[in-house]
Amino acid sequence: MSTETSASVAGIAADGIEIRAITEAELGAWGSAVSVGFMRAGLPEGLEKRRLRLVPGRTLGAFEGERCVGTFRSFPNQLTLPGGALLPVSAITAVTVTQTHRRRGLLSRMMRQDLAAARERGEAAAILIAAEYNIYGRFGFGPSTRMHGWEIDLNRARGLRADLAGSAGGRLDLIGMPELRGVGPALHERWRRGQPGAIARDEAFWKTYTGAVSAPGFDWKEPFAVAHRDAGGTLTGLAIYAIEDRWDGSYPDCKLVVKDFLALDRPTAVSLWRYLFSVDWVRSVTVENIGPDDPLPLLLGDPRAAVPHKENNDFTWLRLLDLATAFGARSYAGAGRVVLEVADPDGYAAGRWALEADADGVGRAVVTTDEADLELGVGALGSLYLGAESASRLAAAGLVTERRPGAAFALDRLVGTPLKAWNPDSF
Ligand SMILES: CC(=O)SCCNC(=O)CCNC(=O)[C@H](O)C(C)(C)COP(=O)(O)OP(=O)(O)OC[C@H]1O[C@@H](n2cnc3c(N)ncnc32)[C@H](O)[C@@H]1OP(=O)(O)O
Numbered sequence: 519m520s521t522e523t524s525a526s527v528a529g530i531a532a533d534g535i536e537i538r539a540i541t542e543a544e545l546g547a548w549g550s551a552v553s554v555g556f557m558r559a560g561l562p563e564g565l566e567k568r569r570l571r572l573v574p575g576r577t578l579g580a581f582e583g584e585r586c587v588g589t590f591r592s593f594p595n596q597l598t599l600p601g602g603a604l605l606p607v608s609a610i611t612a613v614t615v616t617q618t619h620r621r622r623g624l625l626s627r628m629m630r631q632d633l634a635a636a637r638e639r640g641e642a643a644a645i646l647i648a649a650e651y652n653i654y655g656r657f658g659f660g661p662s663t664r665m666h667g668w669e670i671d672l673n674r675a676r677g678l679r680a681d682l683a684g685s686a687g688g689r690l691d692l693i694g695m696p697e698l699r700g701v702g703p704a705l706h707e708r709w710r711r712g713q714p715g716a717i718a719r720d721e722a723f724w725k726t727y728t729g730a731v732s733a734p735g736f737d738w739k740e741p742f743a744v745a746h747r748d749a750g751g752t753l754t755g756l757a758i759y760a761i762e763d764r765w766d767g768s769y770p771d772c773k774l775v776v777k778d779f780l781a782l783d784r785p786t787a788v789s790l791w792r793y794l795f796s797v798d799w800v801r802s803v804t805v806e807n808i809g810p811d812d813p814l815p816l817l818l819g820d821p822r823a824a825v826p827h828k829e830n831n832d833f834t835w836l837r838l839l840d841l842a843t844a845f846g847a848r849s850y851a852g853a854g855r856v857v858l859e860v861a862d863p864d865g866y867a868a869g870r871w872a873l874e875a876d877a878d879g880v881g882r883a884v885v886t887t888d889e890a891d892l893e894l895g896v897g898a899l900g901s902l903y904l905g906a907e908s909a910s911r912l913a914a915a916g917l918v919t920e921r922r923p924g925a926a927f928a929l930d931r932l933v934g935t936p937l938k939a940w941n942p943d944s945f
Pocket residue numbers: 555556610611612613614615616619620621622623624625626627646647648649650652653656
């Protein structure tokens with residue numbers, strides 16, 4: 519008898535289920551499995567969008583014979599780091615296992631296969647948006663940015679502060695979807711370089727966003743897009759919003775929902791907010807997700823009118839795969855050195871690392887034999903990587919252990935950033 523176990527035969531395990539990259543011809547069946555996995559029965563295959571997003575070799579299926587019972591997709595993206603560098607990362611999405619086949623290790627197999635391939639390709643980290651909090655920690659991911667939104671009652675807000683100046687000589691125009699598709703990408707490219715935690719938006723993103731291709735399971739409704747151009751005619755901001763048409767008897771009681779807000783400077787932001795807070799019939803504004811450091815409430819006549827949105831929670835999860843590349847690429851607030859003992863059951867980040875930075879903000883992670891100041895898992899380190907989480911807070915929660923008193927605060931001074939990392943985009 520052959521000594522070759524089924525587990526060693528081209529990804530087929532003892533249960534007969536094979537994990538492999540799909541072909542383009544299998545995209546329809548794979549897409550149907552995604553819909554079933556996300557509890558949406560009978561949806562169209564959405565082939566046009568899926569074709570746009572197909573990266574050869576990176577769309578995985580778990581196959582039991584012909585039947586696709588698990589799905590997993592990754593694609594290349596870039597993460598803006600503190601300091602403005604763009605780190606190539608693997609973005610993971612469309613993770614599903616059919617209900618009849620769950621808890622048999624299929625996600626674990628797809629994830630481990632894809633993370634190993636990402637590391638091979640030289641992607642220093644993987645990112646994803648987690649459907650549920652408890653799925654991805656076991657694979658070394660940690661929450662690294664938060665969703666941050668506001669509900670604003672316009673009767674209480676008293677508009678924007680009177681002393682705030684909008685852009686001098688700028689103008690606002692409502693634009694249609696074809697124009698948004700034309701001008702949005704270049705504006706976003708400029709904007710994302712100044713926002714740690716932001717990611718790139720590809721062609722598929724803009725086409726889906728503007729309704730040029732449909733995404734199965736999502737009811738697309740054309741939003742409003744208002745563009746701000748400065749006195750020289752350069753596009754410096756965009757706000758995308760929807761209106762929920764509500765009436766209280768004979769009185770308008772509409773809600774304006776801000777879906778996307780990109781402003782390159784404060785005068786642009788002020789002009790856009792002033793517009794959004796003064797649309798006729800609108801009595802309340804929901805800002806679904808905006809940077810945690812965005813000053814929005816402080817721009818209002820009464821900041822208490824902005825109440826935190828109920829979905830404010832963890833958003834981008836990050837899994838470090840190559841500490842030397844990842845920590846060498848970001849910048850640091852100043853000089854410092856903290857030695858970390860990192861636990862990583864899958865090995866990528868495991869070991870003792872000195873995280874150090876010079877006065878000019880250039881830093882690195884290097885393997886060391888020095889005594890460790892702090893012990894933590896790779897997921898906690900992923901949470902700290904972009905600077906949006908604090909080591910002191912994780913230490914208080916027992917998720918980081920100080921071996922030297924004060925080490926958590928020393929790490930915060932090293933990795934903390936002037937502008938909190940934030941990512942507006944689900945994927
Ligand atoms: C990036 C994204 O696409 S997020 C979307 C994720 N998908 C969904 O939420 C859709 C509905 N859920 C599913 O499709 C599946 O349940 C999945 C993909 C979440 C999990 O797939 P499975 O194949 O069941 O996971 P697998 O068997 O590998 O589980 C590994 C471990 O994670 C645990 N686990 C898996 N899912 C969950 C969960 N939702 N909550 C808590 N623990 C979980 C398992 O119990 C198991 O633990 P163990 O190792 O201690 O036994």
